[in-house]
Structure formats: C-alpha cells, structure tokens
Amino acid sequence: MPVPEGLAGMRVDAGLARLLGLSRTVAATLAENGDVELDGTPAGKSDRLAAGAWLQVRLPEAPAPLENTPAEVEGMAILYSDADIVAVDKPAGVAAHASVGWTGPTVLGGLAAAGYRITTSGVPERQGIVHRLDVGTSGVMVVAISERAYTALKRAFKARTVEKRYHALVQGHPDPSSGTIDAPIGRHHGRDWKFTVTADGRHSITHYDTLEAFVAASLLDVHLETGRTHQIRVHFAALRHPCCGDLTYGADPTLAKKLGLERQWLHAHSLAFAHPGDGRRIEITSEYPADLRHALDVLRR
Numbered sequence: 191m192p193v194p195e196g197l198a199g200m201r202v203d204a205g206l207a208r209l210l211g212l213s214r215t216v217a218a219t220l221a222e223n224g225d226v227e228l229d230g231t232p233a234g235k236s237d238r239l240a241a242g243a244w245l246q247v248r249l250p251e252a253p254a255p256l257e258n259t260p261a262e263v264e265g266m267a268i269l270y271s272d273a274d275i276v277a278v279d280k281p282a283g284v285a286a287h288a289s290v291g292w293t294g295p296t297v298l299g300g301l302a303a304a305g306y307r308i309t310t311s312g313v314p315e316r317q318g319i320v321h322r323l324d325v326g327t328s329g330v331m332v333v334a335i336s337e338r339a340y341t342a343l344k345r346a347f348k349a350r351t352v353e354k355r356y357h358a359l360v361q362g363h364p365d366p367s368s369g370t371i372d373a374p375i376g377r378h379h380g381r382d383w384k385f386t387v388t389a390d391g392r393h394s395i396t397h398y399d400t401l402e403a404f405v406a407a408s409l410l411d412v413h414l415e416t417g418r419t420h421q422i423r424v425h426f427a428a429l430r431h432p433c434c435g436d437l438t439y440g441a442d443p444t445l446a447k448k449l450g451l452e453r454q455w456l457h458a459h460s461l462a463f464a465h466p467g468d469g470r471r472i473e474i475t476s477e478y479p480a481d482l483r484h485a486l487d488v489l490r491r
Contacts, residue, residue: 191245193228198241202226205239206247220247256288256315263300269330269474274339274467276306277332277474282453282481286322286331288315297331308333310340320344321352324420329356329458330476334466342466347417353462356412357401357478358422359455359485360431361442363408367400371425375418384438385420387428394418396425404489406445407434411459422456434485449485457482 197205206217206226220226221235225248228237239245265281280286284295298318301308308318318333320343334340346352376391378384385391395415402409408431412422420439426432427439435441435451449455462473478486 193239193241193243193245195241197239200239201235202228202233202237202239203235210247210249220249225249256290258288258296258298258302258315260302261295261299262303263295263297265479266297266300268304269476270472271306271335272467274336274465275332275334275343276301277330277461279476280323280328280331280458281479282326282328285325286316287319292325294325297333301333306335308335310334310337312340321347321354321417323458324423324454324456326453327456327458328476328479328482330461330474331458332461332463332474336466339466343463346463346466350415350417351463353460354414354417354458355460355462356414356422357457357459358398358410358412358426359407359434359482360410360426361407361434361445362431363403364398364400364410364426364429364431367403367408369398371396371398371429373425373428375421375424385418385424387424392416392418394421394425396421407489409486423454449488450481451485452481455482455485 197209202221203214203218206212207214218235221233224232226233227246228243263284267279268276269279270277278297280297284297285292287296287298310318318335318340320334323329323331334343372395373387374391375385375394376388378386393416397413398410400408401411414421423433423436423439432439432441433454433456434449435446436454437443457478460473460475465472
C-alpha cells in the first residue's frame with residue numbers, strides 16, 4: 191500500500207501503529223524482525239515514512255484461540271456446588287484456566303469434563319474465573335457458574351470482603367511470631383516472571399500467625415488483605431523466610447529435598463464469603479494434600 195500523505199515524516203513504528211491499529215511496541219517489533227519494507231527495502235523502526243512510498247508489512251498469523259480442553263483432572267475434588275458456584279480442591283500442577291504456553295490441565299477443563307456448564311460473560315478461556323491460585327499452589331478455589339454469581343464475586347474480591355486464608359510453611363521463625371507485612375509488590379526488573387517488594391509496586395498487605403514452630407521452619411496461618419500475584423511468596427521471601435520448597439524465591443534446596451518438596455509449601459486453606467444468591471455466609475475449607483502432610487511429618491519426627 192502507498193504511505194498516506196498524513197503519515198509523511200513519521201517514524202515507521204508510530205506510522206504503522208496509527209495505520210494498522212497496532213500498539214507501538216508491536217509495530218516496532220515487526221520492523222526489528224524485518225517484516226516491514228519501504229519500496230522493497232527493509233525499514234527500521236526509527237526510519238521515516240515518505241508520502242507515496244510503497245509500504246509492505248508481513249503480519250504474524252493470529253494465534254489459535256485458547257481453549258480449556260475438557261479433561262478429567264486427577265486429584266481435583268468438588269468441595270461445594272449449587273446453581274451459582276462450584277468450589278474445587280485444586281491440586282498443585284493445575285492452572286486455573288488456559289493461557290499462552292500452558293499445555294497442562296486446567297480447573298475449567300476439569301469442570302467441563304465433569305459436566306459443569308458455565309454461563310458467564312468475560313473472555314471465553316476465563317469464563318467463571320473470579321480469582322486464581324498459582325499452578326504450584328493447592329487448595330480451595332471458587333468458580334462462578336451463573337452471571338449473577340460472576341458479577342457479585344468479582345465485586346466482592348475487588349472490595350476485599352472475601353476472607354482468604356492460606357497455610358504456609360516458611361523457613362526459620364518470623365519475628366514477631368504474629369504480625370502484618372505491609373510492603374508494595376511489583377514485577378522484578380529484568381525477570382518479568384518474578385515479583386518483588388519495590389517502592390513503585392502495588393499496595394500489598396499480609397497478616398500472619400504462627401500455628402506451629404519446628405527447628406527449621408514455621409507453619410503459618412496467613413490472611414490476605416490484598417490479592418497480588420505471588421503475594422505470600424514474595425512477602426515472606428523479603429523477610430528472608432521463603433516458603434519451604436519455593437526455589438524461585440530463594441528457598442533452601444537442601445531443606446526442600448529433606449522434606450520431599452517439589453513445589454512451594456503453600457495451601458489455600460479456606461474461603462469465606464456471602465453467597466451471591468441469598469447472602470448467607472459460605473465457608474469452604476481444604477485439607478492438606480499428601481506432599482504437604484509428608485513434609486510436616488518429617489519436621490515433627
């Protein structure tokens with residue numbers, strides 16, 4: 191296509207973004223990858239457009255739509271269900287929903303295989319999802335089935351009226367044994383897949399009480415006031431008390447091996463909230479899975 195008069199003199203990335211409705215980052219990437227040509231010559235992102243020059247752009251193929259393939263999820267139990275919600279006991283190694291790069295089992299795929307029909311709005315691959323647990327975290331997770339439940343629970347999580355309690359086994363002994371961590375969390379600079387305590391992060395508050403103390407670790411009851419990605423893992427790692435087995439956030443691999451842990455010792459123990467249909471208080475709890483019980487048994491011996 192010829193470059194329109196209105197784009198003359200603009201940088202290639204800025205002009206492409208305006209012409210094709212792309213983000214400037216995507217337009218720059220296309221140029222850097224050699225997918226943009228002006229009059230048959232590869233154009234850099236900072237090159238200038240000339241009116242009437244022949245512009246050729248090779249766009250990448252659209253990715254295949256994400257799907258939660260119906261498949262039975264080993265170890266995923268239904269803890270509660272009615273016409274509005276279903277609460278599951280999510281095993282470690284299972285994602286909440288389909289996402290780019292994830293090929294393993296999902297909660298939504300497991301629910302589909304079990305015959306649950308979710309009729310909520312939102313992005314198709316995340317239908318019914320009102321909160322998530324890390325792939326490596328086990329425990330209670332609630333999914334909205336009806337639209338009224340989806341709307342009410344999204345609002346409740348945002349307003350922080352859902353009581354979320356986790357149990358975490360952390361290295362060492364936090365001092366004080368009960369307390370509050372108030373520290374902002376943001377993405378780790380240079381490692382986008384990690385998070386860290388940082389001054390320019392999002393407001394994050396974690397409350398905790400020690401349930402049981404061992405020689406090398408402490409079992410904590412953790413109450414989240416906010417719900418940031420990896421919040422518990424990041425906050426306790428910042429205190430130099432990472433979750434046992436959490437090698438991503440600095441846990442001791444020798445202790446993890448001794449305890450037989452292949453993931454972080456972190457379990458979503460309970461959820462309490464007002465039922466989106468009739469307002470009654472619902473509290474759903476989950477027992478520890480075998481790998482977490484084994485680690486505690488080793489410490490108690």
